[in-house]
Each structure stands twice: as structure tokens, then as C-alpha cells.
Amino acid sequence: MKKHVNNANQEDYLKVIYQNGGLDEHVSNKVLSQKLQVSPPSVSEMLLKLSEEDYITYTPYKGAILTDKGAEVTATTIRNHRIFERFLYDSLDYSLREVHTLAEELEHVKDLDFFDKLYNFLGQPETCPHGSMINKDKIIFEKYTDPLSSFEIGSQVEIKRFDDSSKLLEFVEENSLGLGQTVNILEKNEEDDQVVISMNQNELVVPLAFALKIFVIPLENQN
Ligand SMILES: [Zn+2]
Missing domain, CATH: 1.10.10.10 (Winged helix-like DNA-binding domain superfamily/Winged helix DNA-binding domain)
Incomplete structure (x- = not known):
């Protein structure tokens, strides 16, 4: 074996x-x-x-x-992942989905000085390209935590963060979703497990599993 x-x-x-x-x-x-x-x-x-x-x-x-030791190691791995993503996205033009996959491998590089240098080289960015915080210590406080699914029909919201998961990022790419986009919530049907949104005059059905992992902030109600 x-x-x-x-x-x-x-x-x-x-x-x-x-x-x-x-x-x-x-x-x-x-x-x-x-x-x-x-x-x-x-x-x-x-x-x-x-x-x-x-x-x-x-x-x-x-x-x-x-344990404390475990928490520290893990927070460092997540931080390294996000710094790498920032570099791949900003400097090498990889997509939101690609940066996540590549960073999964690169985050395990052992030279920690390298990540500090890269972080400074990038101008100490606040977030990864998916909108998650690049943490400084072992507790990670996310700035954007309200999921798309938590807003009522008729709300207008701005996309601020995507959870780092390959399936979600595939969906994001296929449907040309992006940070900073404004979307309107048209329909919600919890039984059907989906949220229907509109953006750029297109309608899009977002399965609940994804709507829980797209984080947004409310904009003015358009009445
Ligand atoms: Zn990320």
C-alpha cells in the first residue's frame, strides 16, 4: 500500500x-x-x-x-495563499478561478521571508482578488460577511467578496460575475434553493449554495 x-x-x-x-x-x-x-x-x-x-x-x-500552534500555522497558510493570489491576479493576469487553484499549490512554499517580501512588493494589499482579508495574525476578520441570500427581493447590492472555493469561482467565471458589480434581487424561492438576480440587463439564477458564498453590501433601494 x-x-x-x-x-x-x-x-x-x-x-x-x-x-x-x-x-x-x-x-x-x-x-x-x-x-x-x-x-x-x-x-x-x-x-x-x-x-x-x-x-x-x-x-x-x-x-x-x-491548538495555538495549529491556529498560527493555518492562518499563515491562508495569508500566503491570499498574497500569492494577489500577485497572480495583479501582475500575471490570471483569472479569479485560476489564481485560487494555483495558490493552493504555491501556498505551501516554506520560505516565509519570501511571502513578506512579496507582500511588501505588492504594496501591502488589504484583500485577495476575491475580496477576502489578508490577515496579519491568526484570527481572520472578514470585512464583508453578509451573503447575497440574506437580502430581500427588490434589494440592490454590490458584490464585495467571493468565498475561495473552486466550484463557486467556476460559476463566477462562467457568468462573468465580478467584485464591484451591482445586482438586483428579483426573486427568491428558498424551497427551490435559488436566488434570481439581474445584472447588466441579464437575469441569472444563483443556486443557494453559491448565494451563501457571495458577500455583498446593500445599495440605496431603487423606489
Ligand atoms: Zn482569494
């Missing part, structure tokens, strides 16, 4: 724990298995390893919670 455990893999686990509330509460093996698409035995094996190295505290039947 081939066993392939490397640092990148560990960091990916820590990131998923972090993104699912693992700073304050236990994240279950089941959640990790689903999000990382790995088998439950692999998850258990990795969690034991991560707890031996003091990145997490692992409690059987409850799951994993990040």
Missing part, C-alpha cells in the same frame, strides 16, 4: 478544520472526510499524527480543535 503523507496534506487538513470553526469548537471526522474527500480511516490516521505534533487536540467521537 502506498502511503503519501506530506506537509501540504497536513496543512490542507488544518485549513479545513480552521474553515469549519475549529478555532473554538471540535470539527468532526465526518465533516473532514466529506470536505477533503478522503476515507474515514485516513482522517483518523492524520488526526492522530496532527495531535502528536501538537497542531490539534483530538478527542475521539468529537473530533479536532486547533
Whole structure:
């Protein structure tokens, strides 16, 4: 049997724990298995390893919670990811979807001075090209947290942030969505799991799973 455990893999686990509330509460093996698409035995094996190295505290039947050390490493990975995205987007002209995929690989570069240098080189940007904050410490406060799905029919909103997930970013690209765009909420049907919006005189059906991950601010009501 081939066993392939490397640092990148560990960091990916820590990131998923972090993104699912693992700073304050236990994240279950089941959640990790689903999000990382790995088998439950692999998850258990990795969690034991991560707890031996003091990145997490692992409690059987409850799951994993990040230690201070784990939180710090993870916040650094997320920061590096976002700095790289900024560089790829601003300087090399990659798309919103492409920068995310490439940064997933590049974020694991070990030379931390490199990221500080790149950050300064880019003029200390506040956000990644998806609108997420480039954090300075281990707690990441996002500036934009109201999802598209939380606004009423008739609202006019401006898109400020997309969650970093490949599926969402594919949808964003296919439908030419972008930060700074103004959209109107035309229809909502929670049972149908979708929000219908209009932008540039086009209508677009946004599945609820995506509408929860597009963050906006309200503009004046057009009455
Ligand atoms: Zn991003």
C-alpha cells in the first residue's frame, strides 16, 4: 500500500478544520472526510499524527480543535495563499478561478521571508482578488460577511467578496460575475434553493449554495 503523507496534506487538513470553526469548537471526522474527500480511516490516521505534533487536540467521537500552534500555522497558510493570489491576479493576469487553484499549490512554499517580501512588493494589499482579508495574525476578520441570500427581493447590492472555493469561482467565471458589480434581487424561492438576480440587463439564477458564498453590501433601494 502506498502511503503519501506530506506537509501540504497536513496543512490542507488544518485549513479545513480552521474553515469549519475549529478555532473554538471540535470539527468532526465526518465533516473532514466529506470536505477533503478522503476515507474515514485516513482522517483518523492524520488526526492522530496532527495531535502528536501538537497542531490539534483530538478527542475521539468529537473530533479536532486547533491548538495555538495549529491556529498560527493555518492562518499563515491562508495569508500566503491570499498574497500569492494577489500577485497572480495583479501582475500575471490570471483569472479569479485560476489564481485560487494555483495558490493552493504555491501556498505551501516554506520560505516565509519570501511571502513578506512579496507582500511588501505588492504594496501591502488589504484583500485577495476575491475580496477576502489578508490577515496579519491568526484570527481572520472578514470585512464583508453578509451573503447575497440574506437580502430581500427588490434589494440592490454590490458584490464585495467571493468565498475561495473552486466550484463557486467556476460559476463566477462562467457568468462573468465580478467584485464591484451591482445586482438586483428579483426573486427568491428558498424551497427551490435559488436566488434570481439581474445584472447588466441579464437575469441569472444563483443556486443557494453559491448565494451563501457571495458577500455583498446593500445599495440605496431603487423606489
Ligand atoms: Zn482569494
